[in-house]
Amino acid sequence: ALLEKPISKRRDSEAVQKAKILYASCMNENKIEKADVKPLLSILKHSPFRWPVLESNIGPEGLWSERRFSLVQALATLRGQYSSSVFIRLYVAADDKISNRYILKLDQASLSLASREDYLQNTTDAKSYRDAFLQFMVDTAVLLGANASRAESDMKSVLKLEVKIAEIMIPYENRTSEVMYNKMNISELSAMIPQFDWLGYIKKVIDTKLYPELKDIGPSENVIVRVPQYFKDLFRILENEKKKTLANYLVWRMVSSRLFNLSRRFQYRWLEFSRVIHGTTTLLPQWDKCVDLVENALPYVVGKMFVNAHFQEDKKEMMEELTEGIRWAFIDILEKENDWMDSETKRKAHEKAKAVMAKVGYPQFIMNDTYINEDIKTLKFTESDYFGNVLQTRKYAAQSDFYWLRKEVPKTEWFTSPTTVNAFYSASTNQIRFPAGELQKPFFWGTEYPRSLSYGAIGVIVGHEFTHGFDNNGRKYDKNGNLDPWWTTDSEEKFKEKTKCMINQYNNYYWKQAGLYVKGKRTLAENIADNGGLREAFRAYRKWIAEKRGGEEEPLLPGLEFTHNQLFFLSYAHVRCNSFRPESAREQIYTGAHSPPQFRVIGAMSNFEEFRKAFSCPPNTTMNRGAESCRLW
Ligand SMILES: [Zn+2]
Incomplete structure (x- = not known):
């Protein structure tokens, strides 16, 4: 209800106005229905997200080319623009042994299905999850223009790839703090796993227009490699995989995380899948989904509104x-x-x-309007462009942790x-x-x-x-x-x-x-x-x-x-x-x-x-x- 109140140019801070515009754009379901698949298709017509499974069905500009495919570029764009971690999770956190300093960390990333067991077990449940997942990928590709039999064979290979990754993931029980503390510099990492351009990847992920001080990242930059064995196994798998399958998979991950921002027919297809794996019977009401969006995108702005209204x-x-x-x-x-x-x-x-x-309660800085307005100044929402707004929030989330990399950990904040x-x-x-x-x-x-x-x-x-x-x-x-x-x-x-x-x-x-x-x-x-x-x-x-x-x-x-x-x-x-x-x-x-x-x-x-x-x-x-x-x- 706080987000539904009309904007008051006089009373609402710039940040609150932005939150209300984002919410309103999400509630504009007519517009979202009318836009249908268009906003996503325009991404699929450009590198690095041309989708092999679509062939030239969305026009010649959408045709994927093996020669021009770059794994580093695709992974870096997913992480740096969409805040989506595939194969690799790169993030900034406190160095476990020098806890007042930040450092880059590299970890394994999650897969499409929630648990490793979903890929590895041969129980009826696990098999039905995999079948439902495969059919979901196929149908989504077809909704976007793919030929059905091509989609079937391409997505089967994608599922097989995820199964291989599930096999090498380090299980939770073995992920202890001391085992995961493997500090080395990027050139040592590159010597250990030479198949991947680690430095190129990290430099492509970080937007140095936002953080010019990070232009100095080079081979001597320290990183904590949390799962060295996983990375060794990962690149052994990836170097033997067809480029087409890699591209099909990476674009699938981009597509699947954007389906919720498209028209209803895509969400209903997701619901059918979710019915099998979560037992879900209905979609969230739109207002609920939109509150989640704004809360996740602008936690401190919504946080202040909430605290002012409901916290004693x-x-x-x-x-x-x-x-x-x-x-x-x-x-x-x-x-x-x-x-x-x-x-x-x-x-x-x-x-x-x-x-x-x-x-307790909330961090004091959320009450400082000047600070919060400055923090989100790159976000420029418009009420008529829901999909574009969402992409801005993804980019913002993707880059936000790099802000901390050269700063001291504020231990009391x-x-x-x-x-x-x-x-x-x-x-x-x-x-x-x-x-x-x-x-x-x-x-x-x-x-x-x-x-x-x-x-x-x-x-x-x-x-x-x-x-x-x-x-x-x-x-x-x-x-x-x-x-x-x-x-x-x-x-x-x-x-x-x-x-x-x-x-x-x-x-x-x-x-x-x-x-x-x-x-x-x-x-x-x-x-x-x-x-x-x-x-x-x-x-x-x-x-x-x-x-x-x-x-x-x-x-x-x-x-x-x-x-x-x-x-x-x-x-x-x-x-x-x-x-x-x-x-x-x-x-x-x-x-x-x-x-x-x-x-x-x-x-x-x-x-x-x-x-x-x-x-x-x-x-x-x-x-x-x-x-x-x-x-x-
Ligand atoms: Zn607990």
């Missing part, structure tokens, strides 16, 4: 109370109950806990969109982050509600994020955010031993909706955070009762017989309440970092003695693991 500054006070309560509880547990960590490591854990910094309904831990800054979107019901309950509800919901979330600093990955980073081992070997061994219990516990949860078992190793970090968060928040709640109410329980809620300890746990379970279609349940198991919501509740609560006390759970039941309980923090 006094929420920061209760967040401060919760954060300090959690910090105290984590340290108290560490000092009083941790019997496996030696004193040297404990001292450092204590220091790290004290250094965790909380960011944060860059999270305020409308995000989620919370985060950042290892490189040792920050826990709670954007305004998360600080609403059912997570955040105001001071007019019992504290038990808030501690059980947002309190557990604060504890969860805090504990990420000490999970199987976060624990490797020190209080300054550097990947620098601070654990003694003995404490590290004991930690690893204890994680086995939790891996095992979650491995045994069978999720009916997905027809699959939870992946205990894959979800370990999140399970550690859930278990720690629940304990810390409960302890912080009891301390609040002891200190702020002299030990007297909060008044019971009228008509409910639950104690506040019970309400604390109910509030946590309430937050996790969710429902899944079988298709998305399956995807959650294969690609998600978290356990399914019901096991996020059962897993952590059944390990916790205060839960079984609150509900008098008999020993050795699902909700009371007794001596079998797993615990890290």
